[in-house]
Amino acid sequence: MTGRQTSGVSVPGAPTGLRERKKRRTREALLHTALRLFTAQGYDRTTVDEIVDAVDVSQRTFFRYFANKEAVAFAVQEEVDARFLTELRQRPAAEAPFEAMRRAALRAWSALSDAEDDDITAELQMRVYRMIESTPALHAAHMRRHIGLEQQTALLIAEREGLDVEADPRPRVAVAAFSGVMRMTGQLWGCRKDPGLDALRELTELHLDQLGPALSGSWRTA
Known part of the structure; x- marks a missing residue:
């Protein structure tokens, strides 16, 4: 796992709308990045680590939005x-x-x-x-x-x-x-x-x- 937790984390006191938009952007970034990697280098050869590294978030954040790679696909x-x-x-x-x-x-x-x-x-x-x-x-x-x-x-x-x-x-x-x-x-x-x-x-x-x-x-x- 990476040590980063820069996305998908609720900020205390932040407006609900802002938190939801941040969550949506994080999910979309993970989805778009994963699909591009899958189609560029193959599903089996793409790892969750590669996806989260490209988005600059943690594995924990990835699994907050998707159960596994199949769910993203x-x-x-x-x-x-x-x-x-x-x-x-x-x-x-x-x-x-x-x-x-x-x-x-x-x-x-x-x-x-x-x-x-x-x-x-x-x-x-x-x-x-x-x-x-x-x-x-x-x-x-x-x-x-x-x-x-x-x-x-x-x-x-x-x-x-x-x-x-x-x-x-x-x-x-x-x-x-x-x-x-x-x-x-x-x-x-x-x-x-x-x-x-x-x-x-x-x-x-x-x-x-x-x-x-x-x-x-x-x-x-x-």
Whole structure:
């Protein structure tokens, strides 16, 4: 451990707003620095010591904000997933399940785009996505998180529709189909040369719009 404790420490008597802004800046500095190091030299080769040295804080400060390196690697995705679930809870009850999930996902990405700053750019997000996909430990964790999100989403859809998710398979089936398309668009985005979030939204809309037609009717032309 380093001996420094220069960030993340509450100053007695300091206004609450000032303390919170300091905490937020410290967390953002750790996140931005970690992601840049992960994508520049590899997740496995980056240590917590390197991250805290670059930010000039202690390991204790790092673990105040993140449980481990994995938590940093998935921090942005965690924000997107949380926003998606929040948006889904707020969708009008009259919307069909697929439409509600579609709009919630697009609004979650729009919120991320609106909050985008000079440090976590779309290009950096794409590099982080590629790093996760190419790092076995992170890829396994990504799949576990994906399954967890599917379970939460299925429960929400069942609640919206007044169904028992254990007795009616439709919520889980719908969410599985939706999640499969979302994962596919992420992979396609990760392979593109255009790293913009606009490109991600376009891919997402294009493929989600095909979900209904792909699951119903014949594909063959007359």
